[in-house]
Amino acid sequence: MRWRGLTGVLSSQACTLSANRLLTVAVPWLVLDRTGSAAQTGLVVACQVLPYAFTQWLAGPLLDRVGPRRISMAGDVSSAFVLIIPAVFGTPPLWLLTLMLVVVGCADGPASAAKRMLVPFAAADAGQSTTRGVGLATAVERTATAAGTALAGWLVATLGGDRALWAAAAMLGAATVIVTLTVSDPVRDRGRDDRTYLDRLRTGTAFLRRSRPLRALTAMFVVTNLLDQALMAVLLPVWARAGGYGATVVGLALSTVGLASIASALASAGFGARLPRRATYLIGVLSSGPTRIVVLALGLPPQVVIAVYALAGIGSGLFNPLLETVQVELIPAPLRGRVQTLISAWAWAGIPVGGLLGAALLNAGGLDTALWICGLAYLVAVLRPAWRMDWSAPKPPGEPVRLPPLGRNRLTRMLRERPSPPNRVEHRHPLRPRADRKAVAARR
Structure with missing residues (x-):
């Protein structure tokens, strides 16, 4: 059970990244096959890529406040819902396809950032180091890049670009289910900068x-x-x-x-x-x-x-x-x-x-x-x-701090400079508490 969260995060990353790589091949091919224009193809692809980075930054305060698990689930299910539009209404026109990709880019940016944020927490819950968790996430990313691109080429060649969008939607839906069942949110921030969204954004900057x-x-x-x-x-x-x-x-x-x-x-x-x-x-x-x-x-x-x-x-x-x-x-x-x-x-x-x-x-x-x-x-x-x-x-918690060794002369000088204790020693009876002098004087 300790590996449940880390396995869930890595599996959802594999599904999401494979879907993204599939879209990078299927969408340009679909637009180019329909329009024959390289300029329009580049414009449509840019409409997905540009919101990806911008919405990541805007979602930062929400990730700290709401939690990465919820942001991941909301982003993946939104992208999946948008990509099944061709399955319901048929092949969309170019303007609708462009709008779909804008929504996918806006949803995918925060979802990807959320999964990245979950990796160190899931690795700690599994009793593994951050380096091991991040290394496994990097291997999943590179594998998904290679496998997703190859899968996209096969789907586009055999089924067409529209069916490839369905496959991407299915992968995003699977990622949502995996995160829902296996991943839990880390402890959220309740600091004093929770007052406004802009305050939290300025704090990170x-x-x-x-x-x-x-x-x-x-x-x-x-x-x-x-x-x-x-x-x-x-x-x-x-x-x-x-x-x-x-x-x-x-x-x-x-x-x-x-x-x-x-x-x-x-x-x-x-x-x-x-x-x-x-x-x-x-x-x-x-x-x-x-x-x-x-x-x-x-x-x-x-x-x-x-x-x-x-x-x-x-x-x-x-x-x-x-x-x-x-x-x-x-x-x-x-x-x-x-x-x-x-x-x-x-x-x-x-x-x-x-x-x-x-x-x-x-x-x-x-x-x-x-x-x-x-x-x-x-x-x-x-x-x-x-x-x-x-x-x-960083040193692990609880590890003693090692001080540099002191030379003999420096140690001798420190002992000489240390203040000596007072010479007068007050002896008290071992069983009788010391009387308060003011109280004794008042009684007299």
């Missing part, structure tokens, strides 16, 4: 602004997500096309990253708590970040590129659970919903303009120059938190 380690991590997330989007959307396809490799090499490299990250995330769940944190972070980010860009700039053959991307997947599965664990440790539990959703919103801020940045660098200096600039910027971004943060793990 102020905490992030005052925390130097969290500011360093947030800045790193913004820059790396921006550069990752520039690489995936523009630079990597252009490199493959310029070298005559085609889309097969790109797909193989990306799938290699996903498979390797699943294995390393499971390894992190097993023994990640025993690894030195700063070294794990540096090895992980350096192998999974700048190397993916530099290997393209060096013009190495595709076999080497795929091998480097496999190492990048291993590094990604190691350091991502570590960063999630550090955030859980740095943010107090009553503020976790507000602060984590704000960090996620900032991390997503650079994604919409990442493709534009890659295209601008490509037009300004060519492919090699763009790759070297992105690789150098990535290196600077990931090295900054390494020396601006204290990576030591």
Whole structure:
């Protein structure tokens, strides 16, 4: 029974993430098949992605006040209800499909943040460390990304885009049932900042602004997500096309990253708590970040590129659970919903303009120059938190504090400076209480 909550959270995450990956393939294919316009396809997809990050931030105070379990259930059931509209009313027009995806994005953002918030609480209830719980959640996310995308391709090819939406609705409904039956809410915040919604929102913003380690991590997330989007959307396809490799090499490299990250995330769940944190972070980010860009700039053959991307997947599965664990440790539990959703919103801020940045660098200096600039910027971004943060793990409660050893001269000086006790010693009868002098004088 101890693992019931953690198993339920991970299972609901698997259902929700698989549904999301299914939508990322089915919706563009459905719009493109109906309209034949790439511009309209991009607009419809953006209508789902943009509300996802914005509503996460707005839902932060509600997560702390109402509880993540209820937010997760409400978001998943709302998305499932919207996606079954084609099953009831037939194929929707384009405007209705766009409105459906806006609602799905608004509901899915808070629901995903709620499940992320439930992981450390469920891991603690199961008697497991936060590192193990987050490592398992990362492995579930990477597995759902690979399996959901493959399932989406099969469903769209065999049943069509409309039926794929039904499958996504069924997965979201299953996630709602799992959370309802297996997960319980953590203790909610009853602090003095409960007066208004805006007060709670400002409290989370102020905490992030005052925390130097969290500011360093947030800045790193913004820059790396921006550069990752520039690489995936523009630079990597252009490199493959310029070298005559085609889309097969790109797909193989990306799938290699996903498979390797699943294995390393499971390894992190097993023994990640025993690894030195700063070294794990540096090895992980350096192998999974700048190397993916530099290997393209060096013009190495595709076999080497795929091998480097496999190492990048291993590094990604190691350091991502570590960063999630550090955030859980740095943010107090009553503020976790507000602060984590704000960090996620900032991390997503650079994604919409990442493709534009890659295209601008490509037009300004060519492919090699763009790759070297992105690789150098990535290196600077990931090295900054390494020396601006204290990576030591917090001491468990009840552990005695170890003081540094004192030298002989310092110990002697401390003993000399200690005030001596008074010389006069008052002797009292062992059975007779000391009489009050004022009372004795009054009786006289």
